[in-house]
Amino acid sequence: MIKKLSRQFYLREDNIQIARELLGKTLVVPTDDGERVSGRVVECEAYMGQADRAAHSFGGRRTARNEITYGAGGHVYVFFIYGMYFQLNVVTHTIDTPHVVLIRALEPVDGIEIMRARRAGNGKTTPDKNLTSGPGKLTIAMGVDRGFNGEDLLGDRIWIEDGKKLKDDEIAAGPRVGIDYAGEDKDKPWRFWVKGNPFVSRK
DNA sequence: CGTTGGATCTTCT
């Protein structure tokens, strides 16, 4: 049976714990026609708000772009990067604590034909294992763009469903990717992935 | 198989 993660799941304080628990859960984004497109979360990263040099909200920085991260947990933060890609984050913790979890990779579950079509570009096809194996790729495959920023994860456009909880020995942890500018925080082991899963982004 | 650089544009300085 289908069960959306509750508001309470996202409102908790322990962002590391939330990130670890998101592994194995299923992200669902229906098409405009109501067709189900979904994938299991197999890789994510925790960003710890004001205290985290890698976070957009480091030091309490608050702009139009990251405003949603200061709101209540259980909403979506989507931002545009490198002139070409969107990245999908889950806002956690309560109001005024801008913690987020970046979704970095999915294992396709439903709507894989739709993902293939979205990821196909100028006559080229993408191998299935590359459809959602990175933060920029999965937003294309799932059809997530800036129009999803601020969306409620308990609404009907995008949500996350509960699933079997992974054991600790099925989860790996390591430094986050692409944040070399983050000084003392760049080596914090706040990236989590499902050990051995082929859809984890390549190193 | 490893490395390099181009694409492309929003956001903040």
Added chain:
DNA sequence: GAAGATCCAACGC
């Protein structure tokens, strides 16, 4: 005006 929570194609070995 510069850099960015990326991806991929093109090259060299």
